Amino acid sequence: MIFLVAFFVWFALKEGRRNDDLKGAGAPIVEKRETGDGKVMVWPDLVHTEFICLILWTIFLIVWSIFLKAPIEEPANPAKTPNPSKAPWYFLGLQEMLVYYDPWIAGVLLPGLIIIGLCAIPYIDKNPKGNGYFTWRERKAEISIFLFGFVVLWVWLIIIGTFLRGPNQNFFGPFEAWDPHKLVPLINVDLSQIIWVKTLGTALPKNPLIRECFGLALVAAYFFALPPLLAKTWLKGHFEKLGPARFHIMVFLGLTMLSLPIKMMLRWTLNMHYVVTIPEIFFNI
Known part of the structure; x- marks a missing residue:
């Protein structure tokens, strides 16, 4: 399946580049050349094609399941947990x-x-x-x-x-x-430890809000201050095209997506565990 993902991504980009070149030259795109008006009817064209593919793939999977043994392991044993699970x-x-x-x-x-x-x-x-x-x-x-x-x-x-x-x-x-x-030998540290202990050379404050003020400010700036800034700078065109509501929803979802690779890089480079950690209320980011 990994190879199929790579193939279809390559195929879609290749066909997209091909159509872009055709449109740039003033020629009709590939889909219009094949169908005349660029439209394919769901019934009967698409349904027939999908039904034939369904039958062929069903036959293939049945034959495959007959000749290829399923990788089933031994029955579960509570005294022996697989590692890794x-x-x-x-x-x-x-x-x-x-x-x-x-x-x-x-x-x-x-x-x-x-x-x-x-x-x-x-x-x-x-x-x-x-x-x-x-x-x-x-x-x-x-x-x-x-x-x-x-x-x-x-x-x-x-x-x-x-x-x-x-x-x-x-x-x-x-x-x-x-x-x-x-x-x-990994020693995971939190952002509060990096700032208070390693940078400022002091003990962690007992008040969780003071202790995590830097992390809370960073998270707030990331999700609340960055979208308006992007709307006025790099993504100004998207803001004008989408409008405030749709733009901020899109940016929020995009920033949430970016938070995962950012968190991964922080773990790999700084061994950072949490940006905000308040174990008193079981709240960790």
Whole structure:
């Protein structure tokens, strides 16, 4: 499936570039050359094609299941827990996020925002260009956001969880043996510890609001101060095209997407565990 994802991404971009060149030269795009008016009727054309593909793939899967043994392991043994214990491959992205976020964020908040974001796409993106034909030039921003969210933040996390997470949930290189006795001396620190202890050389304040004021200010600036700034600078054109409501929803979802690779980089470079940690109320970001 990884190869299929790579192939279809390449194919769509190739066809989009081809159509862009044709439109730039004043020639009809590929879809209009094939159908005349650029339209394909759902019935009977599309339904017949999908039905034939359904039959062929069903036959293929039946034959495959007959000759290929399913990788079923021994019955579950409560006295022997597999190491590593992993979720099914389609949930490995969520399991990988648990390395960087608390369960309420990785298992509830972010998946919920993914569903909400997918539902909001038709209401945020009303650009009619690119409907029914491949293009890149007319949908650069939309295609880039989709590829970042799907390929980078979902497929890549599944690849990491499948091939690079070994025993004890340690990170292993592509050609590194999965040694269950590997010791990783990581000392995770929080942002408050970096600022108060390492930078200012003082003890952590006992008041959680004072202790986490830097992290709270950083999170507030990221989600509340950055969108208006983007609306007046880099994304001014999108703000004028979408309007305030749709623009701020789009930017909020985009910043939430970016928070995952940012958190991953902070963990990999600074061993930072939490930006905000208030264990008194079980609140950690």
